[in-house]
Amino acid sequence: MSAGLVFLIVVLIAFAGFVVGRRRALATAGGDPRKLHSLPGYYGQTVFIFAAAPALLLLVVWMLAQPFYVENRTSGLIDTADIAAGSSRDLVMADVRRISGGIDTLVAIGGQSEADIATMDAQEVDVRKLLAGVGVALGSDVNRSVFEAAKSYRGTTDTMNLIRTVLVIIASLAGAAYAYTRINPEYRARNVSEYAIKLLLIACSSIAILTTVGIVLSLVFETYHFFQLYPAKDFFFSMTWNPQFRGGSDLGILPLLWGTLYVSFIALLFAVPIGLMAAIYTAEYASPLVRSFVKPAIEVLAGIPTIVYGLFALVTVGPLLRDYFAQPLGLGNSSSSVMTAGVVMGIMLIPFVSSLSDDVINAVPQAMRDGSSGLGATHSETVRKVILPAALPGIVGAILLAASRAIGETMIVVLGAGAAAKISANPFEAMTTITVKIVSQLTGDTEFASPETLVAFALGLSLFVVTLGLNIIALVIVRKYREQYE
Amino acid sequence: MEDMYHMDRAMTGTQDIKISARDVNVYYGEKHAIKNVSVEIADKTVTAFIGPSGCGKSTFLRCINRMNDTIDIARVTGNILIDGEDITDPRVDPVQLRAKVGMVFQKPNPFPKSIYDNVAYGPKIHGMSRNKTDLDEIVERALRRGAIWEEVKDRLHEPGTGLSGGQQQRLCIARAVATEPEVLLMDEPCSALDPIATAQVEELIDELRQNYSVVIVTHSMQQAARVSQKTAFFHLGDMVEYGETDKIFTNPEDPRTESYISGRIG
Incomplete structure (x- = not known):
């Protein structure tokens, strides 16, 4: 049966x-x-x-x-x-x-x-x-x-x-x-039922935690296998990424890490100011009617699948940047570039920054605004000197969450930034990121025995450590913020 | 003895008219919150607004520094003159006005900044100091006027939110007087404080009278009797009675005032 x-x-x-x-x-x-x-x-x-x-x-x-x-x-x-x-x-x-x-x-x-x-x-x-x-x-x-x-x-x-x-x-x-x-x-049947519900809830939350532990453990094991086949020193410090499936590859993480951080940096450079100002507008200036339209409209951006953003990068933003910036400035003639991926990823991140910041700004007590305008400050002075400093920890938390999203993003980078692993300061050159290389190392018929495939786990673990670190920093900051008004 | 004290204060309370309101009406959307209020508030005097909850006393107070402008649905008609200048005139900049008419709120609301920065906030945005030394002096003077200098002079750079409730409220008063206002509006400044802190703040209000015209909204009739020379009684958006505090409390003219004072309504 x-x-x-x-x-x-x-x-x-x-x-x-x-x-x-x-x-x-x-x-x-x-x-x-x-x-x-x-x-x-x-x-x-x-x-x-x-x-x-x-x-x-x-x-x-x-x-x-x-x-x-x-x-x-x-x-x-x-x-x-x-x-x-x-x-x-x-x-x-x-x-x-x-x-x-x-x-x-x-x-x-x-x-x-x-x-x-x-x-x-x-x-x-x-x-x-x-x-x-x-x-x-x-x-x-x-x-x-x-x-x-x-x-x-x-x-x-x-x-x-x-x-x-x-x-x-x-x-x-x-x-x-x-x-x-x-x-x-x-x-006392009611109490028994209550106890059973508690156990059920505990079980559900442990499933989430155990899954995380399981993912980490599987990454750690495979990474351990990888480092038995490939020296850790070369992985962390080599400047070249050149996998050969016949063997004798260079598997240095640095070019990929550079690409990841460069693309994320440009994305944040784009998303943070725009997202923050959008949040200030919706939270402080917009009338309730306008707010009820603008806020959901911005949040729609968060619902677009990233592959669609990738297409946008490939078809629209990439050629645009190439024709109007890269070529006239003599900085390259590739439509796939760090800039393309960064800008499109920045657009994707705007709702993350704006929505969370909007909540944080709204949480600043009205008494702060009254106090400031009661002293003869203008609205923008109040925002700049009282609201933003008070909301800063929460805003930093929002930015860090957006940063971990940017670091883990794959699709936009595949279509927007290209696949060449290199270290260069020119934002109009094609580069690639850790996530893209994980995908390409594991695509096709593979067995998990060679360093060329196992490297994907080491890359994944490195990525996990970076984003986990960012999330922990974000959590700590957000928690600190919470204590402020309670 | 107590009576002598009141007499003395009543004598010094007869001063020039600082604020003169004529036929002020306030509407919150459809609600008619203030009905034809006319009042003349003297300089260097504490004027108390008393009345039951929702009677419009806070709303009227917020007209005097045009804080009602920040509420979208509020509409104000009538004239309010400070030193003969009509502040309801659209050409008057409410932001400038609020530097001249300081306000202290019901709940102490220090900014999440240091004690020093809390007090220096107003002077900084109004460009009142030429240099750092100047600003230091302004801050010290304001904190002394707020009767809190001795308690905080050794920790000026610690957060203002770390002070006790009463200290926070005196810090907010110091913050308000730092911009050198001529009028100080207080919206139930002691309602969130314990009796000892209340006593300290009340003492401070009495001292502030020497330099400012103070208008205080309060729920506590004892407080109005203790700190004010003039009292206005509001009821359902009307100003029912206005006069010397002693007279309002001992010999009110309007039966509604008498009912409120003796605890029958409110």
């Missing part, structure tokens, strides 16, 4: 438990809900929770653990001699899983009975051809021990699935029965 079906059954048991639990609660109180500690629905909920939660938890844990157990038992069945040179036990195990899946198909549509399969010998029958007949393509002929392992894999999995189904359903029924028997008018 499949996991999805088991899940459905558990949910059905839980729902049934809810209904009977509610009814029993009412019955124990003689049909008068006022005699119950909690509303009747809460008693139903406790049954629901006890029926569903432990059973589903068991199901999840079982599904995570089962493959390890089955593979451990099966992989020992493969003869060491059957593992081809240059291959590994892991790769053969992948074949085993495919064959096992293929046998299922054979039984379902290939006309073979379970008994046929059990007696089938890979040395007598061409299993590869048989499986190809039902649409399961294999990379090599099937050896006897591999086929036997596949049969054992299939058998063990089936048995384990059956045990799983039985255990989960028993757990569900037992939970429901336990909760059902505990129902009486004094039982």
Whole structure:
């Protein structure tokens, strides 16, 4: 029985438990809900929770653990001699899983009975051809021990699935029965339900945190592999980026880091003044009516997919900058340039800066404005000398968030800045960034064994460290700001 | 003894007319917040505006330095003259006017800057000092007038928001007097303070009377009686009665004033 079906059954048991639990609660109180500690629905909920939660938890844990157990038992069945040179036990195990899946198909549509399969010998029958007949393509002929392992894999999995189904359903029924028997008018079902909700919320927030930890760990492991194959000194200090898939590459991060920082710098140079002044206008000067139009209109910019910005850079901004600035000034004749990507990215960042700054400026108490204008300051003096200094930490936070967005941006850079990794001060030259190179190193048919592909993880980790640092600085500043008026 | 003190203050309170309002009306959108108020406020006197919440006393106070201009829906008619000059004239620059008519607000609102910068703010934007020494003197003078110099002279460069509530309010008063105003408007300056801080601020208000025409809005009738020489009673947008403080509190003419003073309405 499949996991999805088991899940459905558990949910059905839980729902049934809810209904009977509610009814029993009412019955124990003689049909008068006022005699119950909690509303009747809460008693139903406790049954629901006890029926569903432990059973589903068991199901999840079982599904995570089962493959390890089955593979451990099966992989020992493969003869060491059957593992081809240059291959590994892991790769053969992948074949085993495919064959096992293929046998299922054979039984379902290939006309073979379970008994046929059990007696089938890979040395007598061409299993590869048989499986190809039902649409399961294999990379090599099937050896006897591999086929036997596949049969054992299939058998063990089936048995384990059956045990799983039985255990989960028993757990569900037992939970429901336990909760059902505990129902009486004094039982504090409301508190149980409250506690369960707390656990659910904790679980959700831990999923977010665990995911971050998982991402970091996977990056750290792969980066560790990379540094075993490629010297860390060259990665961090080499001035050239020249990957060769035949080997002997130069994989220096510096040209990419330079490109990333240069593009981000130009983007911020563009986005911060415009975004900030737009925020001052919407927060301080605009009438409520104008504000109700202008603010959402600016925020629409944030909803445009970055690939569309990339097209804008490629088709409009790039040629424009080339024809009217780069060529007349003799600074180059490429339409892909740091400037193109920077300007378009700057446009993308305007709503980030303006929307957050607008909130921060609005949060400055009206008393500050009154105090300042009461002393005879004009509106712009008030903004410049009182509002902005008071809002500065929050604005810095907004700028840093925009900066981490800029550093992690990929699409605009791919289409706007080009792909040449170099260090140059000329903003009209094509350069490239860390994110673009991560994509290009991992595009196509790759295996994660050479430094040329593993470098992507080291680049990713470096990027992560930079943006994490910026986010932490932003958080610290924002927190400091919060204390100011409380 | 107490009466003597009041007599004395009443005597010195008879001065030139500083502010003269004629037929002032204020509308907030549809609401008629101030109805035909005419009042003459003397120089070097503390004038108190009392009345129940929403009676328009703060609104009228905000007319005197045209702070109502900052509210879009507010509309003011009538004339207010300070030293004979009509401040409701559109040609008068409200920004300049507010330097001449200082204001202290209900809640202490020091800027999140140092104590020094809080006080130097007004003089700086109005270009009142030639150099740093000049500015230092202005700041010290203002802080002395605000009766807070002794408490803060050793920490002028610490944030003004770090002071206690009463100190903050005196700092705001010092900030307001730093621009050398002629009139000082106070909108319930003690409502956010504890009794000790209130007593200090009230003492300060009495001292400020020597140099300024002070107009104070207050909810507390005891406070009006303690600090003011003249009192105006507002009720539902009308100015019901205006006269010597002693008279308003001991022998009011209007029955509404009497009801309010004796606690029957408000």
